[in-house]
Amino acid sequence: MSRIVLLVEGQTEEAFVNELLAPHYWALGVFLTPIIISTSPGNKGGVVSYGKVKHQVTRLCREHHAAHVTTMFDLYALPGDFPGLASADFPREGTGHQKARFLETQLATDVAENNFIPNLLVHEFEALLFAGTDKFAEWTDDSEVVSILKTVANAYPTPEDINNSPHTAPSKRIFDAMPEYQKTFHGPLIACEIGLDAMRLTCPHFHEWLLKLDALAPA
Template identity: 65%
Template structure:
């Protein structure tokens, strides 16, 4: 058995891990536990300040040194104090994957714990749902929703959808489907799409899962 604690951004990611990742990986001896970040006493959810997140990551790493610790944070709208965001070498005009790789490396350096594996979603959780826009049809009576969402990934990959306040994945969904509820619809649609399809369409997400799989017991 291998334990992996995932510090996640909010309830959507917690449900995604609990409903899709945890059951899948338990079959090979990997036990994933999602933990929502704390933002203030009595409040959870949202990476609003790295200064508040860093102690939580380090505490998780040190309280169970035999376990692995990873993150499930959105690249989109990370706080300005996040490691690497203010660097001269930050690839601000690069692809989402280039940005994520750079910030993950800086986060790894800053946390500096041997059992820590940084991970950022490119650009946010909803990008995974663009793997199969047709799955939104089950949750809306508006046929134009699927057409509009499919056009966003025409000739590109879900992780290539950009991260402006108007065109980030979640903003595109809400623009055509105002009734979309992130914490309700998001995990359900993700489960309907399935891990195999999301991994095929989202290379950065796939690479993270591959690294997690490297922690499985040798006899699994």
């Protein structure tokens, strides 16, 4: 049995790991443990500064030296001191996938732990839900929600390409279409109904990360 510790951004990602990722990887011989990042004593959730990220990632890597440590942080709204964001080489006009790969490389270099696998969600968790917009129909009485979300999804090559501005990020699109959407409640449930196969098929950066986790399964 291989072990992976996931430092996640909040309760939504924690539930996503427990309800969808963990059962899938358990069947492959990989045990996943999500841990919500701490922001201050007694408070958890959200990436508020890179210093807190590095401290916790490094500690987990060293405490769980026989396991691998990875992250589930949103590319959207990362703190300004995150490694690579201020670099002249940061692909500001590139795709979300290109930005995430660049920042992940910078993060891996800065953390410098052999058992660390950096990962950023492009641009945030809710992008994965655009892999199966039909599944929203089971959670709303508004018949227009699915058609609105489907129109958004069809306007981009992949769900991971949906704009990441404060007004058009994936979560904002969902809230606009479905005001009753509750991130920590609806998000993981809809994700489970969509399933990993659909997400991997339409979200290439997410798929690339899971390939790295797949490789840790016992032979």
